[in-house]
Amino acid sequence: MTQNNLKYVAVNKPILTSLEKGKKYAWCTCKHSKSQPFCDGSHKGTDMKPLVFMADKDEDVLLCTCKATASGPYCDGAHNNLEDTYAEASVEEVVSMENSTQVNLDLNGKALLDGGAYVLRPSSTNSQSAGTISYQPMISEEDGATKLSLHKIDVLSGISPWLQYEKVDTVLYIMDGKGQVEIAGKEFDVQQEAGIYIRPGEAFRFKTDTLMTVFATVCPLGTDLTILSENVTNFQSEHAQRSVTFDRETATVMANRLYQELVDKKVGSKEVTQFIGEIPKSRAAMHRHLYEEAIIILTGIGRMWTGTKWTEVEMGDVIFLPHRQGHSLECTSDSGMRLMGVFYPSGSPAINY
Ligand code: FES
Known part of the structure; x- marks a missing residue:
């Protein structure tokens, strides 16, 4: 900028905007427009210009x-590292949270929070069995989900039957144990903290000589687990890499926390994203996402705040967050908290508002 007599400076948060297909927009690049996120001419007299773009569909x-x-x-989450608005709730937010109502788990192990969000503590009730596996729903349409569903699968020693969620993206997470996941004829060694992507139309099975606990996320929802009598040998080899394990060295820093995407575009997943996140002892500012999300607490304890309600969380708990539901996941462990998240539609866990 050649001249800096501009007074107004926009805040460091994205703005939710409804774009109309075929309409042109001028996005402010100088940060001084009072009509954020759009240009109001405040850049005049500088060498800056708005970015003009046309919406190719109606979209929020x-x-x-x-x-x-x-x-x-578009926001890519960079604002999280500019100031600590994401890292810590403000004093006003903390006061508001402290005045909200604690919800305890009901007889089904569920704590229902604002807007249909909930925390579920898995138990072995309601599970179905097939060969070496037993499985039970954690998130489904009946729970109010509209984008994704989640099963917990317990795997016994041996070779499981062939399994399939037909014609949808399936994302596995190895919570515990190790062995192999065979995808439509191609075998992958897997261990705790591995994320695995199964493409639509492929079947899979587990081989282990220990016990494994696996979470299976299905997007979009509405497809049940099918037990096949034989394999479908249609491994889609153009996407050969399917298994990714957490690696702190390659994780992305976001404010006072970090995350690493496991299943995303690099393994061929266009619709769904899976990540591992690490949170220090802290209470994040309330925020929202445009995606629907399932979270599993891997280590640590804390509290889930959703506006007028909150509940305690611990290792193994499943959290369901509808899209646009305000929330803050507080970590109360001195040693921090680790979590696995899966969300649909895909994107970056850093993009919040
Ligand atoms: S508001 Fe600029 S990256 Fe999010």
Whole structure:
């Protein structure tokens, strides 16, 4: 900028905007427009210009105001590292949270929070068995989900039957144990903390000489687990890499926390994203996402806040968050908290508003 007599500076949070197909927009790049995220001419007299773009469909999007995004006009989460708004709730937010109502688990192990969000503590009731596996739903349409469903699968020693969620994306997470996951004829060694992507139309089975606990997320929801009498040998080899394990060295820093995407575009998943996150002892500012999300607490304890309600969480708990539901996951463990998240539609866990 050649001249800096501009007074107004936009806040570092994206703005939820409804774009109309075929309409042109001028996104502010100088950060001084009072009509954020759009240009109001405040850049005049400088060498900056708005970014003009046309919407190719009717869509609700998060447009960047911090101007640190590498994907302008869209927010890419860069605002989280500019100030500590995500890292810590404000004093006013903490007071509001402390005045909210604690919800305890009901007889089914579920604590129902605001907007249909909930925390579920898995038990072995309601599970169905097939060969070496038993499985039970954790998130389904009946629970209010509209995008994704989640099964917990317990695997005994041996070779499981062939399994399939027909014609949908399936994302596995190895919570415990190790062995092999065979996808439509191709075998992958897997261990605790591995994320695995099964493409639509492929079948899979487990081989282990220990016990395994696996979470299976299915997107979009509405497809039940089918037990096949024989394999479908249609491994889609153009996407050969399917198993990813957490590696702190390659994780992305976001405010005072970090995350690593396991299942995403690099393994061929366009619709769903799976990640591992690490949170220090802290209470994040309330925020929302445009996606629907399932979270599993891997280590640590804390509290889930959703506005007017909150509940305690611990290792093994499943959290369901509808899209746009305000929330804050607080970690109360001195040693921090680790979690696995899966969300649909795909994107970055750093994009929040
Ligand atoms: S508001 Fe700029 S990256 Fe999110």
